[in-house]
Structure formats: C-alpha cells, structure tokens
Amino acid sequence: MTDADITAPTTLGPGHAPGGMPLKIHLSEAEYAALVRIAQQRRTSVARLVEALVLHALERTQVPQPAEPSVKRRHTTYEAATSGYRRD
Secondary structure, three states: OOHHHHHOOOOOOOOOOHHHOOOOOOOOHHHHHHHHHHHHHOOOOHHHHHHHHHHHHHHOOOOOOOOOOOOOOOOOOHHHHOOOOOOO
16 A cells, blocks of 8 residues: 555545445544554555444444334225225
C-alpha cells in the first residue's frame, strides 16, 4: 500500500459504507487525527481500521434474538372491499 492510498480521501460518498456496513461515526478533529496516525503506523487506511475495530467489537457483543414476526391480516379482495358500494 502506498502513502497515497493511506492518506487519500475515500472514493465512497455519503451513504456508501466500506464492507457493506452502514455506520456513521462522529469524531472530533483530534480523534480523527489520532486515527489517521494509527492507520499510518499500521500501513492501512482509516476506513479499514474503523471497520476492523467495529467488527472486533461486534464479535464480543451479545446479539439479541430476532423478534417474532407480527401476524399480518389476511388479504382483502377487491370484491369484498367494494361490496358495500354501488357500481357506476
């Protein structure tokens, strides 16, 4: 990886997440500068460093069971929905 790859801005715009993880992190300038320094020392990009940190945290987080699907009502046919109205 070259220095340009490490310090270059991402080609991904707002709403696009590296690795398919939609994630928004608010950092102060000092915090971001610290991440850049760490990424440069590890010869990687800030996006990859943040992605690795998040994946590491998710591995140690208990994930709740999925919620039970809600019972949907039966489909109402057009004839049943319009049965109380006169035809034109």
